[in-house]
Amino acid sequence: MASDKDKVDKESFARTQTGVAEAEEETEGYTFCDGCNEVPFCGIKFYRRGDVVTRIEPWPGFPASPLCSKAYATLQRLYHPDRLKYPMKRTHPKGSSDPGYVRISWDEAYDMIVGHLNRIKKEYSPHAVFFYVGDPKEPRAAVQRLAATYGSVSYGCESSTACRRAAQLAEFLTYGFPTMGDLPTEETKSMLIWGTNPAYSGQPFLCHGRLADAKERGVKFIVVDPRITPTASTLADIHLQPRPATTAALAAGIMHVIFEEGLEDREFCEKWIHGIDELRDYVKDYTPEKVEKITWVPAKRIVDAARLYATHRPGAFLTGAQGTTHDLNATNNHRAILMIPAICGHIDIPGGLPKPTEPLVEMDGPWADGPPKFCMRDKMKGMREHRLDLEAFPAWAEKLFEIQTNHLVEWIKEGKVKAFLGWGFNTMIWPQTHEYQQAIGSLDFAMAVDYFYRPQTHDYVDLVLPAAMNYERLAPFAFFGRQVFGRTPVKPLGECKEDWQIALEIGVRLGHPETFFNGDVEAACNDILGLWNISYEDLRKNQVNGIGIPAKGPALYRKYETGDMRPDKKKGFNTPSGKIEAVSLILEKYGYPGLPEYKEPMETTSEYPLILISGSRVPYITHSKWRGDSPWLLELQRDPLLTINPEDAAKRDIRTGDEVFLKTAYGQMRVKAKPTIMVPPGVVGIMHGWAKANVNELIPRQFDPISGFPPYKEVVCEVVKA
Amino acid sequence: MARYGILHDLNRCTGCMTCVIACKQENFTRPGVWWNKVLELESESLDRIVYFRYACMHCDNPPCVAACPEQAIYKRPDGIVLIDQEKCQGHGECVKACPYGVIDVNPEQDYFSGQNPPFEGIAEAHRMHPPGKASTCTLCVHRIEQGREPACVEECPSKVMVFGDLDDPKSPIREKLWRSEQLLASKGTQPKVSYVFPQNTSKQVEQRVMKNPRMDRP
Numbered sequence: 001m002a003s004d005k006d007k008v009d010k011e012s013f014a015r016t017q018t019g020v021a022e023a024e025e026e027t028e029g030y031t032f033c034d035g036c037n038e039v040p041f042c043g044i045k046f047y048r049r050g051d052v053v054t055r056i057e058p059w060p061g062f063p064a065s066p067l068c069s070k071a072y073a074t075l076q077r078l079y080h081p082d083r084l085k086y087p088m089k090r091t092h093p094k095g096s097s098d099p100g101y102v103r104i105s106w107d108e109a110y111d112m113i114v115g116h117l118n119r120i121k122k123e124y125s126p127h128a129v130f131f132y133v134g135d136p137k138e139p140r141a142a143v144q145r146l147a148a149t150y151g152s153v154s155y156g157c158e159s160s161t162a163c164r165r166a167a168q169l170a171e172f173l174t175y176g177f178p179t180m181g182d183l184p185t186e187e188t189k190s191m192l193i194w195g196t197n198p199a200y201s202g203q204p205f206l207c208h209g210r211l212a213d214a215k216e217r218g219v220k221f222i223v224v225d226p227r228i229t230p231t232a233s234t235l236a237d238i239h240l241q242p243r244p245a246t247t248a249a250l251a252a253g254i255m256h257v258i259f260e261e262g263l264e265d266r267e268f269c270e271k272w273i274h275g276i277d278e279l280r281d282y283v284k285d286y287t288p289e290k291v292e293k294i295t296w297v298p299a300k301r302i303v304d305a306a307r308l309y310a311t312h313r314p315g316a317f318l319t320g321a322q323g324t325t326h327d328l329n330a331t332n333n334h335r336a337i338l339m340i341p342a343i344c345g346h347i348d349i350p351g352g353l354p355k356p357t358e359p360l361v362e363m364d365g366p367w368a369d370g371p372p373k374f375c376m377r378d379k380m381k382g383m384r385e386h387r388l389d390l391e392a393f394p395a396w397a398e399k400l401f402e403i404q405t406n407h408l409v410e411w412i413k414e415g416k417v418k419a420f421l422g423w424g425f426n427t428m429i430w431p432q433t434h435e436y437q438q439a440i441g442s443l444d445f446a447m448a449v450d451y452f453y454r455p456q457t458h459d460y461v462d463l464v465l466p467a468a469m470n471y472e473r474l475a476p477f478a479f480f481g482r483q484v485f486g487r488t489p490v491k492p493l494g495e496c497k498e499d500w501q502i503a504l505e506i507g508v509r510l511g512h513p514e515t516f517f518n519g520d521v522e523a524a525c526n527d528i529l530g531l532w533n534i535s536y537e538d539l540r541k542n543q544v545n546g547i548g549i550p551a552k553g554p555a556l557y558r559k560y561e562t563g564d565m566r567p568d569k570k571k572g573f574n575t576p577s578g579k580i581e582a583v584s585l586i587l588e589k590y591g592y593p594g595l596p597e598y599k600e601p602m603e604t605t606s607e608y609p610l611i612l613i614s615g616s617r618v619p620y621i622t623h624s625k626w627r628g629d630s631p632w633l634l635e636l637q638r639d640p641l642l643t644i645n646p647e648d649a650a651k652r653d654i655r656t657g658d659e660v661f662l663k664t665a666y667g668q669m670r671v672k673a674k675p676t677i678m679v680p681p682g683v684v685g686i687m688h689g690w691a692k693a694n695v696n697e698l699i700p701r702q703f704d705p706i707s708g709f710p711p712y713k714e715v716v717c718e719v720v721k722a
Numbered sequence: 723m724a725r726y727g728i729l730h731d732l733n734r735c736t737g738c739m740t741c742v743i744a745c746k747q748e749n750f751t752r753p754g755v756w757w758n759k760v761l762e763l764e765s766e767s768l769d770r771i772v773y774f775r776y777a778c779m780h781c782d783n784p785p786c787v788a789a790c791p792e793q794a795i796y797k798r799p800d801g802i803v804l805i806d807q808e809k810c811q812g813h814g815e816c817v818k819a820c821p822y823g824v825i826d827v828n829p830e831q832d833y834f835s836g837q838n839p840p841f842e843g844i845a846e847a848h849r850m851h852p853p854g855k856a857s858t859c860t861l862c863v864h865r866i867e868q869g870r871e872p873a874c875v876e877e878c879p880s881k882v883m884v885f886g887d888l889d890d891p892k893s894p895i896r897e898k899l900w901r902s903e904q905l906l907a908s909k910g911t912q913p914k915v916s917y918v919f920p921q922n923t924s925k926q927v928e929q930r931v932m933k934n935p936r937m938d939r940p
């Protein structure tokens with residue numbers, strides 16, 4: 001493989017060098033960053049000579065701006081000599097130490113894919129082909145259309161594995177609409193930030209700068225995070241540092257104080273919360289003193305936080321995609337947090353926690369998930385009975401259209417999944433990664449689309465396809481609320497193709513040329529843009545400022561009183577009871593407890609006295625990406641670093657840079673230690689996604705019974721000097 | 723004539739490293755050479771971690787100028803301190819003379835061992851860094867001359883930095899200037915880069931810099 005790849009690299013670079021020589025004028029171009037897997041994207045303006053991108057800067061006036069370190073590094077990544085530039089197929093049997101990848105043509109690659117898909121459909125079932133989109137999220141719409149047309153309900157993504165969906169499920173069950181909160185407005189008096197560090201993980205339009213401005217305006221901040229994050233350091237008036245995975249107890253403690261002192265919005269509670277009496281009863285036991293024992297948060301601080309948030313009205317709220325859902329009580333922990341702004345009456349009021357007015361109905365959710373019509377979601381819903389997660393996670397399967405993927409190992413073993421088509425996927429997302437690697441390696445056929453060869457995934461598949469990068473993609477375009485923007489790609493390096501094109505061309509070769517626009521990416525985009533009577537050409541004509549899709553009226557609040565909260569226009573919230581559900585009727589229906597109950601997490605022992613949290617971000621890495629993708633970023637951190645409190649480090653004679661073993665009952669690994677007060681005593685933290693020290697091998701395949709999420713922030717561990 | 727400087731409000735800095743990589747993209751410095759650094763200070767007494775951008779101070783009284791045997795370093799009328807890349811012979815005297823430890827000599831190696839990205843072949847002068855030459859922040863003089871701010875200032879997502887003419891009463895840099903302090907002021911360097919420190923951290927930040935001004939990354 002190595003010699004073949006070298007040859008490919010040299011050819012490709014000879015080509016790009018020629019491209020420069022031929023180019024004369026420097027011109028401008030526009031694209032988005034895919035550096036952190038957030039959608040909507042941050043806007044990049046770039047300068048090009050011919051098809052060579054020379055420098056970049058923030059897209060002036062773009063809603064998500066400025067850029068971050070990862071965005072600047074996309075320029076270096078674009079011309080990394082190790083980029084995949086040609087389709088490659090394995091020539092050695094799976095399980096060989098060297099897969100023996102050789103360059104093949106796109107025709108041969110497509111013939112392989114289509115051959116397997118047609119055979120599996122005939123011999124087994126179309127649902128035995130699993131379609132998956134990891135990082136970036138960009139190909140989701142095109143891949144869903146492919147799955148639906150082929151006839152498989154088996155579509156999942158990283159969000160439906162370990163990221164956003166557990167919190168979103170909690171939000172659907174509790175509020176009836178998804179929300180991660182919003183930035184404070186001019187009206188906002190207090191801000192509750194729970195389990196997220198927007199300074200490092202927030203999209204720039206939700207960025208730390210806007211929060212810092214609010215702080216300077218006098219907004220009071222409560223930050224809940226076990227770690228001393230920069231968000232806590234720079235913003236918090238009150239910083240609560242709970243023991244990981246004790247969220248529901250801390251939330252119960254805060255609600256206890258609010259009810260006890262009569263600080264709740266009584267009218268809202270009585271009128272709009274289903275199960276308010278049960279909730280009141282439930283939290284009665286959770287006195288600040290008891291909660292201090294459970295969560296480590298001093299009782300006085302719990303009282304202070306409860307008073308501050310309930311009395312500084314309106315209170316805004318911000319939570320993360322997954323900071324609060326990586327434990328075995330994920331859904332209920334998150335539901336418990338959601339009840340705090342609810343009992344304070346902060347829901348859907350200006351400066352509080354609003355539900356956006358008139359989101360684009362044609363989109364029915366965030367753009368990243370794809371518009372339902374284009375994604376053929378009705379067809380997918382019609383195949384619901386074939387969902388593989390129907391029995392294990394019924395509440396999930398009722399509310400979310402993607403499959404919860406964590407049981408993939410079992411499905412493959414049981415012969416329910418025979419092939420896996422993955423765009424930007426990485427096996428390290430799953431706990432006990434090696435089980436997923438072996439399972440994927442045992443499939444009839446597996447395919448990956450990516451930018452680089454990533455051994456921890458691609459060693460287990462049959463076919464690796466080279467994806468065009470952000471400067472080389474036309475699709476997707478970007479949506480911000482009601483504003484839409486296009487991009488102006490350069491020609492991809494080598495034979496790279498953009499994700500959408502690959503999905504469309506597979507669809508064409510499966511025998512659906514019209515459904516897949518004869519492989520024309522712009523035509524596919526136009527099919528969606530046509531919902532608002534615009535085209536990509538219109539986007540080009542309005543390149544810098546984009547096109548606004550006018551709203552029918554101004555932002556509305558307290559929409560539960562007017563019928564604007566529910567699709568059927570009845571008053572109330574879009575839940576079975578029509579109210580915010582402290583007691584969830586859907587959960588009760590499936591035999592779960594209705595209240596957001598606290599469940600004691602895994603207990604520390606003398607053998608494993610520390611708690612391991614992973615999954616928190618550093619600002620220049622996303623998941624398993626980056627590292628060597630851009631040497632600029634790799635220079636900032638070459639190795640996985642285990643953060644450990646100086647007190648715990650001293651007890652173990654561990655100093656900065658020492659090699660240590662991190663051990664849980666499920667695995668161990670060798671890493672470097674970084675003693676720091678960022679983590680409290682008793683807790684250690686490490687970034688996930690390092691191939692040379694994959695922390696998810698230390699996490700068991702145990703799952704929250706409602707959402708199926710793994711305990712990335714709960715497992716007990718020990719650290720010893722190597 | 724203007725007298726350019728940068729003020730940092732460290733109450734807003736999160737250590738996100740955007741300035742570091744924005745500078746890399748803007749100036750293409752070589753591996754291991756960071757014109758923009760971000761250092762961190764852990765203060766157990768204050769229960770917080772303070773991050774601060776750290777780079778050439780563009781001193782009004784720059785010790786590097788006198789230290790250079792080739793007279794390659796000069797201060798422009800607008801206060802920007804630059805190293806003349808033609809005259810510099812890489813003796814490294816400036817590296818020793820700078821109390822802030824923010825000058826490096828360019829190493830031989832590049833990022834992709836000779837397989838350089840195509841844009842490097844057509845890069846502008848400010849993006850070329852021959853090995854063996856002394857190298858430090860130019861305050862993005864090429865941008866200032868086009869009426870723009872330095873890349874690190876413009877790109878900071880948390881708006882930590884304010885760039886401006888210290889002598890212009892109307893410059894936004896003057897708003898917080900009275901609250902700001904200079905690092906190692908006792909050395910007599912008269913730096914034009916200053917900091918608004920979170921309460922009770924200025925001494926500790928200074929000690930942190932004295933201990934190790936390099937951005938040593940594991």
